[in-house]
Amino acid sequence: MSEMSLEKAPAASVEAAHGHEHNPGARSENLKFATWLYLASEVVIFATMIGVFIVFRFHNPEIVQRVHKETNILLVTLNTFLLLTSSWAMVMGLREIQRDNRQGLIRWFGLMCILGTVFVGLQYVEYQELAHIGVALFNQGNEFDGFGMRFYAPTAFHGVHVIIGVLWGLFVMNNARKGNYSSSNYAGVEVFGLYWHFVDVVWIILFTMLYLV
């Protein structure tokens, strides 16, 4: 489009030239791509924390084994199932809005938010148990020397992501209640879904690396 024709074009045509006003599909894809790029930055942060733990694990296998013996693995496994179930609830909620069923979306997301909240509560219980056996943030010179900071940093950082996810989930539910989503407009639900599933993926890796291996 030449300069001359742009000057004469009405405002609506200029908006159309930029693409977003009349192409919600492209807007949705751009939102998703932006979310994936944000998740890439999160990957770097979490992978670095996990990397730090792996290096510690290689150099201090006896300390990690000692903590594993003391850890309540049933509690952590239950927590893992809660997060896996919340991811399933999330994707079932998305499926409902794709069918234009807003009430279905709200119900599934309500379940997801409850499961996320219980996850954080149980993580608090687990922290209490670990603190009780002596795994503190800074253990210097005792039997858990150096473990605490390498364990609490990634798990607490993940816990913060779960809390943010629950709040975001409530926000999406409120939007759905207001009728802001439909079967042809659910980009906001999809973008939140990407975040929540990413939090689940991080926990899958953390669970194996920190508690099992």
Add this chain to the structure above:
Amino acid sequence: MSDINHTTEGHSKEAAHDHHDQFTFLGRTFPFPVYTGVFILLAILTIIEVSLSQVPRGDLGHAMDFIGIIMLVLAVIKASLVVWFYMHLNKDSRIFLASLIIPTLLVIVAVLFLSIVPAGGY
């Protein structure tokens, strides 16, 4: 769907596929959505992982043992299932996958490099 700028109509058609209340895998039809099938698979793999972790493994030394490697492989399979089906990478642009793979590979290389450095110095 490999084109990042696919249309809403195209997306809706693929989304409609997820509306099915059943799916077929290895020639068998299951009476629930594929998302539920993935959830059941994730649960089974988690139970296997936790069961393996309870197997007595003796002195681990500095190296990862066979059971540890199996558990890691199971974790990667679980994470891939979530990314592929729940995050819809099976339908979305593969460019999205790069945003997960590239930073992960960079950190893996960094960790491998760090792990060859002795903890107490040379």
